Amino acid sequence: MxxxxxxxxxxxxxxxxxxxxxxxxxxxxxxxxxxxxxxxxxxxxxxxxxxxxxxxxxxxxxxxxxxxxxxxxxxxxxxxxxxxxxxxxxxxxxxxxxxxxxxxxxxxxxxxxxxxxxxxxxxxxxxxxxxxxxxxxxxxGRQDRQTTNIFTQLNENDFIYVSSFEPKRQIGYNFTYEHFGENDELDYKISAANIRWVEKDSLYRLTSYKKRKIRNGVELVETKRRLDTLFSFKINDLTPVSYAADTKNLFELNDFIKDQKRKGASxxxxxxxxxxxxxxxxxxxxxxxxxxxxxxxxxxxxxxxxxxxxxxxxxxxxxxxxxxxxxxxxxxxxxxxxxxxxxxxxxxxxxxxxxxxxxx
Structure with missing residues (x-):
């Protein structure tokens, strides 16, 4: 009292x-x-x-x-x-x-x-x-996020990389997607000159697409000038904004940090x-x-x-x-x-x- x-x-x-x-x-x-x-x-x-x-x-x-x-x-x-x-x-x-x-x-x-x-x-x-x-x-004109040499681990088996990223245009250059199978062996690798998010169609557009995979010791290569496809990640997952932590509440921040650790964020x-x-x-x-x-x-x-x-x-x-x-x-x-x-x-x-x- x-x-x-x-x-x-x-x-x-x-x-x-x-x-x-x-x-x-x-x-x-x-x-x-x-x-x-x-x-x-x-x-x-x-x-x-x-x-x-x-x-x-x-x-x-x-x-x-x-x-x-x-x-x-x-x-x-x-x-x-x-x-x-x-x-x-x-x-x-x-x-x-x-x-x-x-x-x-x-x-x-x-x-x-x-x-x-x-x-x-x-x-x-x-x-x-x-x-x-x-x-x-x-x-x-200033960037609110990292825009060069971006490496992201999506999960235990999938990794993506772009040499540069333009947030406003939602386009990444020199895109690479690697998927590893059992025994940490490379299962297939996708590369493209750029990857762009096409919002009206809700899909990704790859330019100068190339996919390499190995089956029974034989390398198979698939190429296309352009490919529209889907991925499990969002384009902004390539790199969060620099102030991302400031905009998340207690629970969101815990999940965000856990996700960034899993991706191996620097x-x-x-x-x-x-x-x-x-x-x-x-x-x-x-x-x-x-x-x-x-x-x-x-x-x-x-x-x-x-x-x-x-x-x-x-x-x-x-x-x-x-x-x-x-x-x-x-x-x-x-x-x-x-x-x-x-x-x-x-x-x-x-x-x-x-x-x-x-x-x-």
Whole structure:
């Protein structure tokens, strides 16, 4: 049951956090709009699409900044409590420091649940429209996926390869399809100058088609100038968009990663890292809450300004560690799990140290 103290601190916790979110997100929208208004006008983006884009932008930005804004909001209102000697009065009345932390942990639990639901289910849907708009109007001409030397394993027996792929035209060049039978021996191989998806007929068109197969030690070759046929894969399975992981909810992302592992995708670590980061953000809410309380609950000569400065510095260090280890996981063989865990372990230990120091 919540006491008066719990309700008082919890109300300040949630209201300050909500206030800072409502302050920073419109600022982010204004900055983005000021930067991109020229391209919006030049590309004649419809007003309704722009409005929907900035609605999605608000969700994506809010989810990205939520842990850091939570951190700053706690420092802000806890510093005010300390400067008004309210914390001294609370602790002097016989309330232990750990009991004083309880409403903060309740608030962190509420925010962690919000972060979890946002990151796992709400933001992925918003990311679809956000990224599609970005590449349609702001990143015109840029590719949103790998387009050269694409190798994909469809299952245990089938492999496909194209030297280059044009997503807009849905055509791949220097196409190869290999099927292996028993004992991992090549059963047949299909090659073509290009493969094109013909949407109106729902089939694939191969140009300069050639099929080689071996039967009883004899090589059989079938060639055609053009062949319309069907395959079990979709043309976009050749290479997913670069932001694919951002657009999938918890269950879809698990299935997607499993599928990419089966195909032997070279960038599967990017998707695994995105998955672990979603799980790490709710944990970060607790760690940053504890650090913020420890930093700001002690009355200092510099007051709130000094506490905010220290908080911003710690926040930047946290983001730096997160980026460094994330880049290592994406571009090397470094474990995505360790890339996510190390910053949280370091700052978790820092939180415990600072709390013990603040308590004394």
């Amino acid at each position: 919540l006491t008066i103290l719990d309700r008082y601190i919890l109300k300040r916790y949630l209201m300050t956090f909500l206030g800072i979110m409502l302050l920073f997100i419109p600022i982010g929208i204004m900055i983005s709009l000021a930067e991109k208004i020229g391209r919006i006008i030049d590309n004649e983006a419809p007003l309704d699409e722009v409005i929907i884009f900035y609605g999605n932008f608000s969700l994506v930005l809010g989810n990205l900044l939520m842990p850091i804004l939570l951190f700053l909001s706690i420092i802000f209102f806890t510093s005010k409590l300390a400067s008004n000697t309210e914390i001294t009065a609370i602790l002097s009345s016989g309330v232990s420091y750990w009991r004083f932390l309880r409403p903060y942990l309740i608030g962190a639990s509420i925010v962690a649940v919000l972060i979890f639901l946002m990151g796992m289910f709400i933001v992925p849907r918003a990311s679809i429209g956000f990224n599609e708009f970005e590449f349609k109007y702001f990143k015109k 960038n599967v670590n990017v998707y695994i890292l995105a998955k672990y980061k979603r799980w790490a953000l709710p944990i970060a809410a607790f760690i940053l809450t504890l650090i913020a309380v420890a930093v700001s609950s002690v009355k200092r000569r510099g007051g709130m300004g000094f506490n905010l400065l220290m908080g911003i510095a710690l926040g930047l260090v946290y983001v730096f560690f997160d980026r460094i280890f994330g880049t290592m996981a994406e571009q090397s063989g470094f474990s995505p799990l360790l890339a996510v865990a190390i910053p949280n372990v370091i700052f978790g230990a820092l939180a415990i140290y600072l709390l013990q120091k603040a308590k004394r």
